[in-house]
Amino acid sequence: MDNSSLHLRYQSIRDRSVALTHPLSPEDCCAQSMMEASPAKWHLAHTTWFFETFVLEPSEKRFKPYNRAYRELFNSYYNGVGDQYPRPNRGLLTRPSMEEVLAYRSVVDQCVLDLIDKDALDAKQRALMTLGLNHEQQHQELLLTDIKHLFSFNPLDPVYDDSQHSVGQNPPPPMTWMSYSGGLTKIGYDGDEFCFDNELPLHLSYLHDYQLASRLITNGEYLDFMEDGGYENPLLWLAEGWDWRQRHALTHPLYWCWKDGAWFEFTLHGLIPLDMFSPVVHVSYYEADAYTRWSEARLPTEIEWEHAAKYHPVEGHLAESGLFHPRTVQDSGSHQFFGDTWEWTQSSYSPYPGYRIGIGAVGEYNGKFMVNQYVLRGGSCVTPSSHIRPSYRNFFPADARWQFSGIRLAKMPD
Amino acid sequence: MDNSSLHLRYQSIRDRSVALTHPLSPEDCCAQSMMEASPAKWHLAHTTWFFETFVLEPSEKRFKPYNRAYRELFNSYYNGVGDQYPRPNRGLLTRPSMEEVLAYRSVVDQCVLDLIDKDALDAKQRALMTLGLNHEQQHQELLLTDIKHLFSFNPLDPVYDDSQHSVGQNPPPPMTWMSYSGGLTKIGYDGDEFCFDNELPLHLSYLHDYQLASRLITNGEYLDFMEDGGYENPLLWLAEGWDWRQRHALTHPLYWCWKDGAWFEFTLHGLIPLDMFSPVVHVSYYEADAYTRWSEARLPTEIEWEHAAKYHPVEGHLAESGLFHPRTVQDSGSHQFFGDTWEWTQSSYSPYPGYRIGIGAVGEYNGKFMVNQYVLRGGSCVTPSSHIRPSYRNFFPADARWQFSGIRLAKMPD
Amino acid sequence: MDNSSLHLRYQSIRDRSVALTHPLSPEDCCAQSMMEASPAKWHLAHTTWFFETFVLEPSEKRFKPYNRAYRELFNSYYNGVGDQYPRPNRGLLTRPSMEEVLAYRSVVDQCVLDLIDKDALDAKQRALMTLGLNHEQQHQELLLTDIKHLFSFNPLDPVYDDSQHSVGQNPPPPMTWMSYSGGLTKIGYDGDEFCFDNELPLHLSYLHDYQLASRLITNGEYLDFMEDGGYENPLLWLAEGWDWRQRHALTHPLYWCWKDGAWFEFTLHGLIPLDMFSPVVHVSYYEADAYTRWSEARLPTEIEWEHAAKYHPVEGHLAESGLFHPRTVQDSGSHQFFGDTWEWTQSSYSPYPGYRIGIGAVGEYNGKFMVNQYVLRGGSCVTPSSHIRPSYRNFFPADARWQFSGIRLAKMPD
Amino acid sequence: MDNSSLHLRYQSIRDRSVALTHPLSPEDCCAQSMMEASPAKWHLAHTTWFFETFVLEPSEKRFKPYNRAYRELFNSYYNGVGDQYPRPNRGLLTRPSMEEVLAYRSVVDQCVLDLIDKDALDAKQRALMTLGLNHEQQHQELLLTDIKHLFSFNPLDPVYDDSQHSVGQNPPPPMTWMSYSGGLTKIGYDGDEFCFDNELPLHLSYLHDYQLASRLITNGEYLDFMEDGGYENPLLWLAEGWDWRQRHALTHPLYWCWKDGAWFEFTLHGLIPLDMFSPVVHVSYYEADAYTRWSEARLPTEIEWEHAAKYHPVEGHLAESGLFHPRTVQDSGSHQFFGDTWEWTQSSYSPYPGYRIGIGAVGEYNGKFMVNQYVLRGGSCVTPSSHIRPSYRNFFPADARWQFSGIRLAKMPD
Incomplete structure (x- = not known):
């Protein structure tokens, strides 16, 4: 993939993740309904951590983490990178705020895009970039499954997507x-x-x-x-x-x-x-x-x-x-x-x-x-x-x- | 206590509860750090539920609950009133939002103040009003203990009050x-x-x-x-x-x-x-x-x-x-x-x-x-x-x- | 209490404990139905441990424990004496056998009775002896409550005492x-x-x-x-x-x-x-x-x-x-x-x-x-x-x- | 396999199970060290239940269970046969005694051997008989693993087999x-x-x-x-x-x-x-x-x-x-x-x-x-x-x- 395609693909996938949170309030993005699920905000931060850790850190000579505490807060399970904030408590991270997480995303995105544009990534880093984008897509799916799970606990039956969902009138073809x-x-x-x-x-x-x-x-x-x-x-x-x-x-x-x-x-x-x-x-x-x-x-x-x-x-x-x-x-x-x-x-x-x-x-x-x-x-x-x-x-x-x-x-x- | 004093006292205590949440973000107000603690937003809603249930309902002839679902969501442990939303899950209630809870407070407060101003409360209702205000003060204290507990899980060491806390220079008098x-x-x-x-x-x-x-x-x-x-x-x-x-x-x-x-x-x-x-x-x-x-x-x-x-x-x-x-x-x-x-x-x-x-x-x-x-x-x-x-x-x-x-x-x- | 009365009282209470196990099989005496209950054999051994530890040890110049391992196995909760075998596992102590525990009782009993007969106990030791006998009576009661609990898990409805229990025909006097x-x-x-x-x-x-x-x-x-x-x-x-x-x-x-x-x-x-x-x-x-x-x-x-x-x-x-x-x-x-x-x-x-x-x-x-x-x-x-x-x-x-x-x-x- | 060989094989495998319990006391045979392990006595009874249920019951016209309660007590996990006594509680079954279980084995064995000797088993029953013998061998192994586990909790380090176990002097050949x-x-x-x-x-x-x-x-x-x-x-x-x-x-x-x-x-x-x-x-x-x-x-x-x-x-x-x-x-x-x-x-x-x-x-x-x-x-x-x-x-x-x-x-x- 040439650099400008990669640039576009990166931007499009990263934007998509943020777009998925548009129907959500800051509280929706922060809560965690069970250990296996993560807050939407955490998904946004963790996928950013992934690029910062696996693409920026090995590529930048004078790499400095955006925020030292994020290294642990948003590490999911990479023992090789360091300690991890306890998974069942992710919903307690009311700080950093959604805004701060979006700022973190912007800064990391800018650095990554710069590397792409400067053609500064070697083959290994390009491979990790691709891995990061696929990883991001996995978290897009998890973000939706986790929000559905969270909302299911609320007797107000929150609606993520308020477009009408029409119940089917016609049966499917018989199973053969x-x-x-x-x-x-x-x-x-x-x-x-x-x-x-x-x-x-x-x-x-x-x-x-x-x-x-x-x-x-x-x-x-x-x-x-x-x-x-x-x-x-x-x-x-x-x-x-x-x-x-x-x-x-x-x-x-x-x-x-x-x-x-x-x-x-x-x-x-x-x-x-x-x-x-x-x-x-x-x-x-x-x-x-x-x-x-x-x-x-x-x-x-x-x-x-x-x-x-x-x-x-x-x-x-x-x-x-x-x-x-x-x-x-x-x-x-x-x-x-x-x-x-x-x-x-x-x-x-x-x-x-x-x-x-x-x-x-x-x-x-x-x-x-x-x-x-x-x-x-x-x-x-x-x-x-x-x-x-x-x-x-x-x-x-x-x-x-x-x-x-x-x-x-x-x-x-x- | 005469009506105008009661009016003032009610307003002042109710305002105080909201003021305590001013240093907090919507996420801070929504999270729950353990079963025994409650989200700040829940404290604001539950104390309102108390007045609605124990003062407004018996006082208003054509009483209609502000929101039928709130009757259960914000009932803490009153089996005599009805079912309760499970206590360990209060932090999952990302809806209603803080704004909606504040709106709920305003409407109930207006109704209560009207009753006071119209001198429409009998002795029993006045007693329940007083109970409600003392109940509200208990929750003001719990709100602070619960926020402290929540913040203690965050490696970013969030600050609720950023005024300088000076560490004492002088020892206390000896214990006698x-x-x-x-x-x-x-x-x-x-x-x-x-x-x-x-x-x-x-x-x-x-x-x-x-x-x-x-x-x-x-x-x-x-x-x-x-x-x-x-x-x-x-x-x-x-x-x-x-x-x-x-x-x-x-x-x-x-x-x-x-x-x-x-x-x-x-x-x-x-x-x-x-x-x-x-x-x-x-x-x-x-x-x-x-x-x-x-x-x-x-x-x-x-x-x-x-x-x-x-x-x-x-x-x-x-x-x-x-x-x-x-x-x-x-x-x-x-x-x-x-x-x-x-x-x-x-x-x-x-x-x-x-x-x-x-x-x-x-x-x-x-x-x-x-x-x-x-x-x-x-x-x-x-x-x-x-x-x-x-x-x-x-x-x-x-x-x-x-x-x-x-x-x-x-x-x-x- | 004079020595011969104490001798008799000791013997009678100690014998009573053993007599309570006569309707029981070795297996009945070994099993433990929950953490709070103890096996009958353990009750017999622990009460003996009590006399050995609190009466014999401080009274005998060349005291040697009957079996060093018993010091821990049959210590209930005396941290001051030393470690304790984990309480939930008492039912796993298939060894020592009932016979060995009865032998342990005999040896300790003989030593205690010798001390009594030789008038070798000072006031403090006599007080501990009396405490030991009251302690033994508490365990007699526990032995029965614990056996009842154990038997209640068995669909064969085991009978501890097969004398006929007649169900009452006459009501009690009315409560006043x-x-x-x-x-x-x-x-x-x-x-x-x-x-x-x-x-x-x-x-x-x-x-x-x-x-x-x-x-x-x-x-x-x-x-x-x-x-x-x-x-x-x-x-x-x-x-x-x-x-x-x-x-x-x-x-x-x-x-x-x-x-x-x-x-x-x-x-x-x-x-x-x-x-x-x-x-x-x-x-x-x-x-x-x-x-x-x-x-x-x-x-x-x-x-x-x-x-x-x-x-x-x-x-x-x-x-x-x-x-x-x-x-x-x-x-x-x-x-x-x-x-x-x-x-x-x-x-x-x-x-x-x-x-x-x-x-x-x-x-x-x-x-x-x-x-x-x-x-x-x-x-x-x-x-x-x-x-x-x-x-x-x-x-x-x-x-x-x-x-x-x-x-x-x-x-x-x- | 002809009937006399089957007779001998049955007897030899069944005897082997009992022989494995010879070093054990009644208490050893009754205790259960964890849910996954079973008491030795239970192994002896359950394997007998297997023959009674899957060989005798379908073969005998006027089949009557040896003891109706055993049908449930010694059913391991066959929902198709009926209810089962809760697995974690098997160690609480101090009754039936070991003697009673051995009597149960004898009676069932006699009935099975009679069927063999009378050539009264059809092909399906012979297959179940063979399954039963292989099942019995599995439980022989489990009996030993379970006893080892039980004994490991006892600080007296009980010995199942007191023949000397010599620690090896010579290394094995190098791994290739x-x-x-x-x-x-x-x-x-x-x-x-x-x-x-x-x-x-x-x-x-x-x-x-x-x-x-x-x-x-x-x-x-x-x-x-x-x-x-x-x-x-x-x-x-x-x-x-x-x-x-x-x-x-x-x-x-x-x-x-x-x-x-x-x-x-x-x-x-x-x-x-x-x-x-x-x-x-x-x-x-x-x-x-x-x-x-x-x-x-x-x-x-x-x-x-x-x-x-x-x-x-x-x-x-x-x-x-x-x-x-x-x-x-x-x-x-x-x-x-x-x-x-x-x-x-x-x-x-x-x-x-x-x-x-x-x-x-x-x-x-x-x-x-x-x-x-x-x-x-x-x-x-x-x-x-x-x-x-x-x-x-x-x-x-x-x-x-x-x-x-x-x-x-x-x-x-x-």
């Missing part, structure tokens, strides 16, 4: 099975643009024949499972999932609520009647797995998913639509591989054969999370479209529900 | 013992102005002869205890206190910190060098008790304290000084009974003989907390001076440290 | 109010036999006129409270009690169970139909307090209780009956002050005026527990009769239910 | 790398004897070239990691592993202890000096992974391990040696694939392609645990030799340390 032939297949990123280290190396893997559902599971279909006693029958659940369901007395997906004799769903448009035709979203791995067992099917492996996805165009209902909520597929030729909801796979997040953790602090980016997490694929309605690809591996613990996670069925051919 | 004769004594509120129900009935109690220290324990004296191994010797501690100290690995009062070879203390003026001459503050009952055992003394009972305090003028270093931090007593005739720090007594918070819980929801004000709490007396540097009196009973659990709580020694005459 | 005049009264132990240090000093206290119920509350009366929604109405509960009730979803006293359309109670005789006429037992302070509020009465203070109890003979249904379960009072002249159930008082456990903690390790016996505990009076059906007296102060936390704790009402005269 | 060629390989059980359902179906998998260490990591090698700061450097750990290590303040493998200036290890032979030459054991997945990162290697995948193991004889230091502790390999031709310690693999426990959960309650045997567990291979010094095979998949959570788990390195060829 799409068959894929197995054999040796190449898995991993196979291109010359950016990918995360966990998508590499490109490697051979052996696949058995398999089938995938033609679309995501809908709210209506999930409700059938619930009404058939899905949340009461331990035989449908992983043992650990059943313990989790019992401990929290769960009976429905995260944002559903029963009110005045009907189901509603909390969304970034506020509380809306549950749309039976749109994809079910905000379910845990445990719930997704129980649903598949009830359906006499299973979740796809990430290898199956990637192999199939490579037959399909990388297009779908992503963040650019500005809807920030999954929508009903209307076209039987559209299979929802990309966008709408992340799709749980049955695959534990683990290194590809020959995977090497990167050297230095950015080596902490991915590798150290490869235990007790499950891979999700395909992006969601809050994922930027330039951020997703067939080999992209997202990962969350089996009990995570606040991400836009949904369900696609898989099975062996009969 | 003041002797009091026992016998039958009247305990409880003995006047015709306002008091809380827990100060009644006025009743006889038998006291043995006792002695009280002439002033509060200083930071320097407390440091002697620490340096003598006070936090390492279980024989000085209540068993439960020792478990608490071990579990949290505590070695000093709440806001002390050791930095670059010296002790500092976090205050509403930011982080300042520890003043050896000013009173130790922010210690738990357990710590206060351990200190007294090390001193071969004990804490006073609340009866002893009240009996002695009635010999002294109700004056001291209270909130009006605007210092919001205890200061060194300079005058051997000044005994710090009122202001500077709340004084832990060894008395469990329990009903006075013949105490009756009030009828209706305000009956939940005091009585239901009479278990596993300990009485503190005398007010602190964040207590409004019109709010304190010898019979005033404050109470907190034995492990509470975020209140301005300090230590006065007592003993039997030798 | 007994009036007592107040004034200055002496409180504390006023005799020349043994008492615990917490019963001293004898001191003056001022009492207001009061009334006490003529007998304990029965199961039937408590059931009325339950059926009137007592466990569902927060206005009847202390705030902390209500939280406790909610957190544990409690709806009845500890050992009650609803089965096949009727109430049963687990006892040391196994599971028996709930006897409506016998005293309710195994309720917490919170439950006792809620019951009194529902009854428009209150719990007595410990001062009131002691003052009243001194008018009554120290007799009642105590451990010697061998029934180990409260029974219905049949005689309107019998008021159940002693025996049947411990009676919760509203008094927090605190030092009497002038109380001094004893010197040395036995000073840890009582004083260090004087926080967040409530006083119970009068002994129960598992208390040895030679162990109880009007001034006796038992104490447990407000949520304790596994002791034989019941309810007596008090109130001011109308 | 063994190279394996990749390609398509068959994974899973490939025979006509018994295997668990999780070893099926036999399926093709693609392997890259890889290398495995020629033997297990020794205590001495692990100590090098410790002395190089292994437990203090977060960059060596999985993020979740580091949190775990911090939370529990861990600094060494489970049973190591530092005493009088030297390392010791608690074993079934009591506390012995740490043998630097024998394999490190009782490490978690997190510790094993950190060790491999420090070694610039990694853990093998379970596919790599199985592929390699099939080149080696199924022999090693297993339970039959009676040593119950790993020993130093002395022979450079011996590679410790089987026995000594279970070997952590980096593979999450997941279903093989085409895996189908069995119908009915035994379907709960394996499948429902396939989340957040990691596969271990090869058996240990407490695994019966007739129980292990190359395709055998054991699994435990990443923080489990009380199993005999050790470390083998793997890497890509240079």
